[in-house]
Amino acid sequence: MISRLALTPGEPAGIGPDLCVMLAQKPYPETEIIAIADPVLLQQRAERLGISLELIPFDELKPASSLSPGKLRFLPAGLNHEVVCGQLNPANAEYVLDTLRIATDGCLKGYFDGMVTGPVHKGIINDAGLSFTGHTEYLSALCEDAYPVMMLATPDLRVALVTTHLPLSEVSQAITKQRVQQVASTLHNDLQRCFGIAQPRIMVCGLNPHAGEQGYLGREEIEIIQPALAELNSQGMQLIGPLPADTIFTPVHLQQADAILAMYHDQGLPVLKHLGFGNAVNITLGLPIIRTSVDHGTALPLAGTNQASLGSLQYAVKIAETMVKSRLRERSGN
Incomplete structure (x- = not known):
């Protein structure tokens, strides 16, 4: 066809x-x-x-x-x-x-x-x-x-975003439990539907440095992101995190991941574009x-x-x- x-x-x-x-x-x-x-x-x-x-x-x-x-x-x-x-x-x-x-x-x-x-x-x-x-x-x-989800991909890496074109000063307020769950669910479902991955493994970034350092560098991970992921995992998804964004892109994590879910635009995309600029693609899921x-x-x-x-x-x-x-x-x- x-x-x-x-x-x-x-x-x-x-x-x-x-x-x-x-x-x-x-x-x-x-x-x-x-x-x-x-x-x-x-x-x-x-x-x-x-x-x-x-x-x-x-x-x-x-x-x-x-x-x-x-x-x-x-x-x-x-x-x-x-x-x-x-x-x-x-x-x-x-x-x-x-x-x-x-x-x-x-x-x-x-x-x-x-x-x-x-x-x-x-x-x-x-x-x-x-x-x-x-x-x-x-x-x-x-x-x-x-409900669209932005994902960029190279042959070796997929990165989806919880928030897209927002000023950095507005990102924290936009990270809600509902939004994290909507984006993560869309990413999971479209990796199955559009890429044929039966059980996607998704690594999830924290919002703050060191994923909040147990609350000392921010509480969004404890109060929003962790509960959101836990509920989805109880439904059969495989969402790992929140993990520190400065180490999530290391080979030990990437080799286990079908996609990375970043909290904001410039958290995940600089790494992907460094890896494959000019040979990457922007995909709208959802x-x-x-x-x-x-x-x-x-x-x-x-x-x-x-x-x-x-x-x-x-x-x-x-x-x-x-x-x-x-x-x-x-x-x-x-």
Whole structure:
């Protein structure tokens, strides 16, 4: 069976369009990739990069089929203003959100099996007067306020987050028993559904240095995190912790873990990005759809220069393919 993945390039002035054009040069015999983008932008970027590209309109009534390298299916979204490589324009912010809406709607209606997203520039979207804190939160709203969980992954490490894009001063207040349990349960369930791990082992970070040092460096571990994990473990999950974040990423722990659950963004992600930046993937768990993304930003200075790296996007497609197959196996009972 050939799966269908929607691909949104993200910020048009960044490297997202470059990556779409470059990806189209690779063979994907088991996947049909559909770029949700302005076709003129894709063609112009291909010409700038000196890459041959044949654009083919997407027809949801036709069965999925892969394309030979050099060809790319597209579903059009129209730009408001001409794009200059490396130069942000708030007039095109609505276009970026349009591509996400089209891709998400297609997933919800069953036209696509999943979506892969390129890098966006949050600042320019907000400068345009549009409220946007990130893909994770935006897609949650489009999916009728599902409870999303952000997880980044490399081939050797998965890190999920209890809190995402919050100022550090607000993190402690956001760590509640309910939130820890919701995130941990979603992580556990999607490791089973989307990755085929029958009984996931999840190592959980403490919030404070040394996981609170028995309450001397903070009591969140004793009063919130430990009770939350204990209840879930009594239901059959395997949640180990809370453990000190400065030692949880050592080999002795990682070799026993299917995933690490960190309390906040910069507790877990620096380690993962040090390990695999450029070859990592951002995965949104807890949605009714499959969504993966690159692990990097828009790289405005590299747009149109032929210097962008395709590694993270290729890995995002690979993981999306894996998740699609795992969900299909689960639904079929195999």
